[in-house]
Each structure stands twice: as C-alpha cells, then as structure tokens.
Amino acid sequence: MFSLDADLIFRVPALLIALTVHEYAHARAAVAMGDDTPRQLGRVTLNPLAHLDPVGLLMLWLTQFGWAKPVPINPNRFQSYRSGMIWVSLAGPLSNAVMALVAAIALGACKVWGLGIPEVWKVLAWTRDYNIILAIFNLLPIPPLDGSKVISLFLPWKYAELYERITPYSPVVLIALVYIGVIGTIVYPFQIALYLAIQTIVGILFF
Numbered sequence: 001m002f003s004l005d006a007d008l009i010f011r012v013p014a015l016l017i018a019l020t021v022h023e024y025a026h027a028r029a030a031v032a033m034g035d036d037t038p039r040q041l042g043r044v045t046l047n048p049l050a051h052l053d054p055v056g057l058l059m060l061w062l063t064q065f066g067w068a069k070p071v072p073i074n075p076n077r078f079q080s081y082r083s084g085m086i087w088v089s090l091a092g093p094l095s096n097a098v099m100a101l102v103a104a105i106a107l108g109a110c111k112v113w114g115l116g117i118p119e120v121w122k123v124l125a126w127t128r129d130y131n132i133i134l135a136i137f138n139l140l141p142i143p144p145l146d147g148s149k150v151i152s153l154f155l156p157w158k159y160a161e162l163y164e165r166i167t168p169y170s171p172v173v174l175i176a177l178v179y180i181g182v183i184g185t186i187v188y189p190f191q192i193a194l195y196l197a198i199q200t201i202v203g204i205l206f207f
Helices: 004-032 054-063 081-113 118-137 146-153 157-164 167-179 182-206
Strands: none
Touching: 004 081, 004 118, 054 167, 081 118, 081 146, 081 182, 118 182, 146 157, 167 182
16 A cells, blocks of 8 residues: 555546546436436536535545535436436446456556556556445445435335435534444455455456
8 A cells, every 4th residue: 555645646536537437327327217417417427527526535535435426316207216216326336346347457457568657557556446445335325325325215115214314414424434433344345355356357367
C-alpha cells in the first residue's frame, strides 16, 4: 500500500473512474427500463462532474467508503416496477465489479507484456481497488445504498416505508458505522473474496 501523498496523483483518476462508472450504469439502466429522467437531467454521461457528491467523495478518499450523487429516477415509468428497480439498483455495483476486472486484466497485460509505465500501473491498481470497494459497499442494506433498494422491494409496504425513512439520516449513520469499524468488519471479507476472484481470472489469463 502506497502512502497518501505518494499516491495522490494516482488515486484521483481511479476515484473518478469508479464513481463515474457506477452512476453512469444506474442512469443507463434506468433509461433501458423505460425511464428517461436521467437523460433529461444530464446523468447519462461519463463526465465525472455530473456525478460527484462532495461529502461522499471525501468519505471515500479518507475512509475507503463513500458514495456519489444519486441518479434521480422515476420508477413509475419502468416497464416493470420491481424488475426495473432491481436492475437499476444492481447496475452500479455490477458495473464496478466489471470495471475492477477490466482494470485488473489491463494491469496484468501491462506487466506481462511490458506495456506502459509504472505510473499507469498504479492508476490501474487503484482503479481495480476502488471499484471493488464501491461494488461491495453499495450492496449494504442501508438506505440509500443500492442494497437497501433491493431489500425494500421484498418487504411488506408498511415496513418498506419505515425502512426508507432512514434515508435522511443515513450519511450520519454510515459515517458513525465506518468510524467505529462496523462497516469495515462487514464488507472487508467480501472485498477480499472479490479481489481474489478477479486475480484468479487474471492469473488464468496471463500466468
């Protein structure tokens, strides 16, 4: 692990890639499910400035847990409300997992074939790592994270409504849980599992 100062220039593009891919995937999935709201609001874009949330970015930078600005959607426009919500919610984490694999494969190819320079390798390594972090973190069942939206679909309406009422307080709850180490304890084993799965694929391809 590199020091924060040494890796500053490498972590910035990696962070922007991970956050942008995540929110872009949500936006594209919503449009595919029949809701044009993200397109109307300019969120179907790979421009990172359209997706950044300052607090979430700072948290991700400092604690390796964070979030971007949620993509506004209108689920009532989906061709199927339930399947639309599931696909839109899971699109972000799945896109991060795919992006982590792409970055890891690119890094493996660079090392094996001697392509690029060490600085590029570091950006690819951080891109892999941040995408793994976002893929797992956003599956947590804490509103407004993606995992909570899937869970709420399977709750009785009354309990789903109560569940969603946590949303205004969730940033404080998440920060507190990160600070006391609860989030890290929960997600770390899953992050390691995803990392090992990705590295196994890279090993099969190149080594």
